[in-house]
Amino acid sequence: MKRLSVLGSTGSIGSNTLRVAAALRDQFEVAYLTTHRNARLLLQQVREFRPRAVAIFDETVASAHTVEFRKLGVEVYGGFPGLLEISRQQDVDIVVNALVGAIGLQPTLNALRKGRRVALANKETLVLGGKLVMQKASQVGAEIIPIDSEHSALLQCLAGEEANAVRKMVLTASGGPFRERAAGDFQNVTVDEALNHPNWDMGPKITIDSATLMNKGLEVIEAFWLFGLDISAIEVVVHPQSIIHSFVEFEDCSIKAQLGLPDMRVPIQYALTYPERRPAEFPRLDFTQLSELTFEQPDFEKFRCLDLAFQALRAGGAAPAVLNAANEEAVSLFLSRKIKFDQVPALVEDALTNCDYNSCSSVEDLLRYDTCAREHVHRALGTPLG
Ligand code: MG
Numbered sequence: 001m002k003r004l005s006v007l008g009s010t011g012s013i014g015s016n017t018l019r020v021a022a023a024l025r026d027q028f029e030v031a032y033l034t035t036h037r038n039a040r041l042l043l044q045q046v047r048e049f050r051p052r053a054v055a056i057f058d059e060t061v062a063s064a065h066t067v068e069f070r071k072l073g074v075e076v077y078g079g080f081p082g083l084l085e086i087s088r089q090q091d092v093d094i095v096v097n098a099l100v101g102a103i104g105l106q107p108t109l110n111a112l113r114k115g116r117r118v119a120l121a122n123k124e125t126l127v128l129g130g131k132l133v134m135q136k137a138s139q140v141g142a143e144i145i146p147i148d149s150e151h152s153a154l155l156q157c158l159a160g161e162e163a164n165a166v167r168k169m170v171l172t173a174s175g176g177p178f179r180e181r182a183a184g185d186f187q188n189v190t191v192d193e194a195l196n197h198p199n200w201d202m203g204p205k206i207t208i209d210s211a212t213l214m215n216k217g218l219e220v221i222e223a224f225w226l227f228g229l230d231i232s233a234i235e236v237v238v239h240p241q242s243i244i245h246s247f248v249e250f251e252d253c254s255i256k257a258q259l260g261l262p263d264m265r266v267p268i269q270y271a272l273t274y275p276e277r278r279p280a281e282f283p284r285l286d287f288t289q290l291s292e293l294t295f296e297q298p299d300f301e302k303f304r305c306l307d308l309a310f311q312a313l314r315a316g317g318a319a320p321a322v323l324n325a326a327n328e329e330a331v332s333l334f335l336s337r338k339i340k341f342d343q344v345p346a347l348v349e350d351a352l353t354n355c356d357y358n359s360c361s362s363v364e365d366l367l368r369y370d371t372c373a374r375e376h377v378h379r380a381l382g383t384p385l386g
Contacts, residue, residue, distance in 0.1 A: 003091060004272070005032035007083065007107055008098035010041040012203045013121040013147060013264060017096050018045060020269045024278060032086045036100075039065040046074050053089075055082035087111050094272060096147070097122040100205050101328050102321075102370050105129045106363065112142045119271035121147035123222045124328075128321045129366055130225030144226065145271040150219055151226055152267035153245035153258035158227070159275070161250070169223060170247040172239040173216040173298060174199050179240065183302040189341035191334065199242040199262045208331045209305075212344050213298065217309020218327075221320050224313060231313055236306065238296045243285065261285050304345035308352060318357035318369040325373035326351030329385075338383060351376045 004021060008014045021028040030049035035042045037058035046054060046069065053075040056062035062078030069076045077085045087095060087107035095111035096119045097104050104122030109129070111118050113136065125133055137144050146152050150171045158166070177196055178189065194211040195204060202210070209215035220234050242262040249255045260266050263282050270277070300307040305327070312323040330347040333339045351373045360366055378385045
């Protein structure tokens with residue numbers, strides 16, 4: 001029996017993780033759960049899975065519901081310290097990090113320090129602290145298994161292969177909802193249009209990132225750290241059907257790809273059962289129902305966020321942390337209808353041009369750059385931070 005801690009259990013990945021765990025009850029037990037502020041769903045999850053303790057990030061919500069959870073025999077931790085407390089628990093085998101944003105970095109490091117497997121959906125962990133995180137994992141011999149569908153695909157393609165036989169990795173991108181929309185019309189994109197992803201059902205932040213293609217940019221950085229390739233060996237191809245989740249090309253011209261319907265439960269289950277596979281009852285791909293699989297080059301001029309992510313990765317240091325922080329703030333401002341869609345890349349570029357990101361050797365350094373970038377975005381717009 002493996003014990004799971006699910007950080008961010010009320011979000012899209014978190015809820016799907018619990019569905020996977022419920023279907024594999026003979027193998028997995030849920031020990032800890034955390035939410036940002038969705039106490040109602042967390043209560044339902046507690047009744048179903050009977051964890052030992054939970055954390056609620058929003059302190060007001062945490063104190064309002066403590067009694068209800070305690071009646072069920074479950075301890076409640078509040079705020080960011082509560083989230084960190086849960087990520088440090090000893091009696092856990094796998095920590096599923098399904099948090100959204102840079103906030104996921106320290107919980108990942110805590111879990112790795114304890115030698116736990118981290119099933120990682122929080123790509124910002126690696127965008128922000130890739131070097132520190134990979135160093136920590138190799139120091140203690142802990143595994144990071146990606147949940148992101150592209151990286152899960154790459155990991156599956158690499159199974160049984162020698163690292164030096166890899167020539168390049170190709171991440172597929174759906175292209176998002178605006179693949180065919182003119183760049184000149186991006187200023188008119190509404191929040192509802194941007195939240196309407198053609199293939200994947202995900203949380204709001206990643207859905208906006210998919211519409212700007214920043215999500216693919218963050219995934220390029222994630223792949224760089226996870227698989228230790230040269231930047232020049234990582235490519236992106238637009239594949240609107242989202243059936244091929246990524247490719248690996250080998251030195252002998254052979255290419256492996258991983259395919260499946262766009263269903264996050266598949267990579268979630270693989271991250272939990274890795275390196276084994278277990279039977280699943282998800283919908284199966286029927287090739288006779290596929291009319292076509294198409295591929296095209298990404299448009300770096302139209303989707304500037306993707307280009308900015310490559311630039312930040314090449315710049316090194318804390319540039320990806322600046323990119324990520326500026327993007328988080330810009331996306332949040334767009335979602336609250338305070339800026340236009342085409343201001344997202346403009347604000348990220350402005351932060352990369354004007355924020356310092358040279359030396360970084362600690363989590364404290366990274367968080368300092370992260371804060372500077374967030375402040376810069378708000379200064380540029382004259383809006384309050386927070
Ligand atoms: Mg992905």
